[in-house]
Amino acid sequence: MATQNSEEEVQDGANSSSTPVKICTAFSPGSIGNVACGFDVMGMALEGPGDEVTVRRSPLEGVRLVAIHGDGGRLPREAGKNAAGAAAAAVLEELGREDGVELELRKGLPLAAGMGGSAASAVAAAVAVDGLFGADLPIHALLRCALAGERVAAGDAHTDNAAPSLLGGLVLVPRWQPLRMVELEVPRELTVVHVHPHVEVETATARRVLGDRVSLSDATAQWGNTAALVAGLQREDWDLIARAVEDRIAEPLRASAVPGFHSVKEAALEAGALAASLSGSGPSLFALCRGKASAREVARAMARAFREDAGLESDILISPGRAPGARVTERS
Numbered sequence: 001m002a003t004q005n006s007e008e009e010v011q012d013g014a015n016s017s018s019t020p021v022k023i024c025t026a027f028s029p030g031s032i033g034n035v036a037c038g039f040d041v042m043g044m045a046l047e048g049p050g051d052e053v054t055v056r057r058s059p060l061e062g063v064r065l066v067a068i069h070g071d072g073g074r075l076p077r078e079a080g081k082n083a084a085g086a087a088a089a090a091v092l093e094e095l096g097r098e099d100g101v102e103l104e105l106r107k108g109l110p111l112a113a114g115m116g117g118s119a120a121s122a123v124a125a126a127v128a129v130d131g132l133f134g135a136d137l138p139i140h141a142l143l144r145c146a147l148a149g150e151r152v153a154a155g156d157a158h159t160d161n162a163a164p165s166l167l168g169g170l171v172l173v174p175r176w177q178p179l180r181m182v183e184l185e186v187p188r189e190l191t192v193v194h195v196h197p198h199v200e201v202e203t204a205t206a207r208r209v210l211g212d213r214v215s216l217s218d219a220t221a222q223w224g225n226t227a228a229l230v231a232g233l234q235r236e237d238w239d240l241i242a243r244a245v246e247d248r249i250a251e252p253l254r255a256s257a258v259p260g261f262h263s264v265k266e267a268a269l270e271a272g273a274l275a276a277s278l279s280g281s282g283p284s285l286f287a288l289c290r291g292k293a294s295a296r297e298v299a300r301a302m303a304r305a306f307r308e309d310a311g312l313e314s315d316i317l318i319s320p321g322r323a324p325g326a327r328v329t330e331r332s
Contacts, residue, residue, distance in 0.1 A: 021331045025054040026128035028326040030115035032194065033160040033280035035170070036247040037225035043116070043160035044170045046194055047323035049108040051117065053084050053124040054330075055132045058100035063089045070107035079103065080152070083118040084125035087149030091129040094141055101129060110315075112200035114284035116161030122149025123165040123326050131328040140179055142166060154203055161280065168325030172230070187236045190321030191295040193287040194279060195264070195302040197312040201257050201283045209253050218248040238274060238290055245275030245288060258283045260310030264302050271301035292318065 029050035035042045058064060063079040079085025084105045092099065103125060109117040126145040130137050137145075143166055147157035159173040163181050172182040214222075225244045232240030255261040258278070264285055268276035272294045273287035285302060289295040299316045306312045 021132060021134070023054060023056050023330070023332045024128045024132040024328060025052060025330040026124045026131060026326060027052045027329050028120040028124035028127065028165045029168075029323060030109045030117065030120055030194075031161045031164040032192070032286050033114070033116055033158070034247065034250065034278070035160075035229070035286075036245045036251065036275065036277035037222055037229055038160065038172065039222070039247065039249050040158055040160050041174060042170070042172050042226070043162075043164040044192065044321070045164040045168045045319075045323040045325055046115065046192065046317060047319040048317045049115075050165075051084075051108055051120040051124050052106040052329070053088075053121065053128045054104040054106075055088065055125070055128040056102045056104075057132065058102045060100040061098055062100055063092070064100070064102045065105065066102045067104045068107065069105070071105075071111065074111060075105075075107075083122040083149035083153035085149075086152040087122035087125040087146050088129045090145035090148035091126050091135075091137070091142075094137060094145055095133060095135055097133065099133075101132065103128075110196065112202050112283075113196050114201065114279040114282045115194070115196065116165055116280065118153035118203075119146065119150055119158075119161035120165050122146040122153070123162055125149065127166075127326045127328060131331060139166065140181070143179055143181065164325065166326050169322050170233070184230060185234045186321040187233065188322070189290050190233075190241075191289045191292050192319045192321055192323075193268070193273070193289060193295050193299045193302065194284060194317040194319065195286075195299065195306065195314050196279075196284040196317070197259070197306045197310065197314040199259060199283050199312060201254075201281055203281045209257075210250060214249055221246075221248045241288065242274040245277060247277050250281075251278055254278060254282055258285070259312060260306050261285070263309040264305040267301040267305035268298050271298045273298045276302075288321075 065079040163171040170184040229244035268287040276287040
């Protein structure tokens with residue numbers, strides 16, 4: 001999905017056709033929530049696996065979820081309780097339509113992996129329904145609809161995964177109303193390592209350990225880190241980026257739920273990563289690197305640490321910092 005900036009409407013060539021379609025398929029990538037210091041307001045898209053939603057017109061009103069593939073039967077089949085189904089319904093409401101649609105969801109992202117799986121499903125559904133009707137909804141309207149799906153799946157409308165899955169790249173979403181997405185500068189050399197150990201951490205469980213209060217010293221440190229990261233990215237100041245990616249809020253409370261966390265983070269830094277932290281609520285970790293060669297070394301070191309210190313095999317993903325967002329892949 002190509003956008004010039006977050007204020008413009010989605011500019012997808014497939015959506016611009018006035019030819020009626022009966023089927024539309026959209027893909028949405030995984031993402032890294034928080035990016036350490038940007039708790040709940042910053043996220044980064046990943047290039048690689050993602051979720052895909054196919055939407056068909058139906059003679060019956062409302063949204064029906066007819067099939068889910070790749071979830072092992074674990075996700076709700078009732079549309080109103082599923083992230084993709086709820087997002088699709090929100091788009092129909094946004095458009096003021098009473099049409100019926102059928103959804104087929106293909107999960108390319110593992111569950112409870114710290115890769116923004118529910119957000120990817122919701123974004124893919126929103127983009128697919130928008131594409132089915134050729135509506136060209138503004139990008140912020142699509143985000144609102146996707147967040148309706150996130151609310152159903154995660155209990156709250158967190159933007160840090162949905163926004164980068166929709167837009168691509170690194171996105172900041174301040175807690176403003178109406179919502180506004182700010183696409184951040186990303187140096188061309190910035191490369192992301194994402195390592196997913198074969199263990200699960202439920203987002204709802206990870207949020208419960210946080211409580212609702214933080215110390216003033218931790219809060220001010222976190223604000224400073226977030227601002228420093230934005231400045232470092234804009235200036236291509238690698239030392240500033242490395243120092244800024246520090247989570248004083250969530251990581252200290254969540255790290256113990258991830259076997260081998262400290263060893264894996266230390267291995268990443270010793271192998272040359274600029275910084276490393278939890279991807280969302282975990283169990284995955286991410287690392288920021290300067291260049292692909294460094295990223296490959298860091299990825300091997302992190303996977304080895306998971307295997308040797310926690311007895312866990314893991315999946316490795318190396319992604320550019322400017323990964324693309326959601327897109328329509330087929331219309332017929």
